[in-house]
Amino acid sequence: MSVYPIILSQTGFAHRDELTYPFEERGLQFGDGVYEVIRIYGGKYYLLTEHVERLFRSAEAIKLSLPFSNQDITKRLLDLLEQNEMVSDGIVYLQATRGSAPRNHAFPTDTQANVYAYIRDMPRKTNNLINGVSAITQRDTRWENCYIKSLNLLPNVLAKQAAQENGSYEAILERDGIVTECSSSNIYLVKNDNIYTHPATKTILHGCVRMRVEQFAGNDNIPFVEEAFAVEDIFAADELFLSSSTSEVMPIVEVDGKMIADGKPGKVTRQLQEAYEKDANINKIVT
Ligand SMILES: Cc1ncc(COP(=O)(O)O)c(C=O)c1O
Secondary structure (H helix, E strand, O other): OOEOOEEEEOOEEEEHHHOOOOOOEHHHHHOOEEEEEEEEEOOEEOOHHHHHHHHHHHHHHOOOOOOOOHHHHHHHHHHHHHHOOOOOOEEEEEEEEOOEOOOOOOOOOOOOOEEEEEEEEOOOOHHHHHHOEEEEEEEOOOOOOOOOOEOOOHHHHHHHHHHHHOOOOEEEEEEOOEEEEEOOOEEEEEEOOEEEOOOOOOOOOOOHHHHHHHHHHHHOOOOEEOOOOEHHHHOOOOEEEEEEOOOEEEEEEEEOOEEOOOOOOOHHHHHHHHHHHHHHOOOOOOO
16 A cells, blocks of 8 residues: 555644645745654554654754644544554655745744645565665765754755765765765764764754664663764775664675675674664564
8 A cells, every 4th residue: 555545634633635735835835844754564653752852852852833742633543543553664744844834034923733644555675674775975965953853854855865876875975075964864983893873963864763773772782972983984994884773783794885794784784783672572584
């Protein structure tokens, strides 16, 4: 199934064909809004609380007042699964914008946020998770506030497109030679059994899976070092991997056409993949 028929909007549940927006809508015209993508496994959310909390942090950062409480939206998202009788692996996409108003950069007054959420099936990327993926490096041309999960994704879109045109899975973003994250995931380097990743500053999105990766590393006594690494460090790495709600913990085995270590997923990455599967209560795909 593609998009499930029942969607959530600010006025309640509706059929997906019933949802329309005026063309003067802040999300459409300015990207003036925030969003979340939450993983669903077997009809159940993974890291729901973490995502909802981040949605509120993003909204606060852009001075957007959300028309629901944390508890309300959590309940409605759970109801959305039930209403659609969702039992498979998928995602929910949830967005909130500053509403519909005559086009003007400054905030409109007396406008309610527009909100919608829909679910769709998305199987796990089994083959990539087992064998690893390739990536290319790209300049990080984004703004200073990448910790906000805003709708403004043009630099991410262009970087991902460049990766796709190169036959690669992801684009690794660098600012002045320092790796920040990827176009739609966080990235980590393993060297001498330490995990290195960019600190959770305003320059990167604080991934919900990243938070978990830090915990998994702690549980297994693997040092998790929040220290940025350079593009050239990638080519001397023992392992490289990325994380996100749709990619889980994904090995990267090739960058810019060069093999990372022996070109196979490494043992720390495998350990973290196993911890992820246990935490999300899903099947082991690597045996
Ligand atoms: C730029 C960026 N970084 C990191 C992530 C990973 O975040 P999460 O683990 O919460 O899915 C995403 C997810 O879409 C992203 O777009």
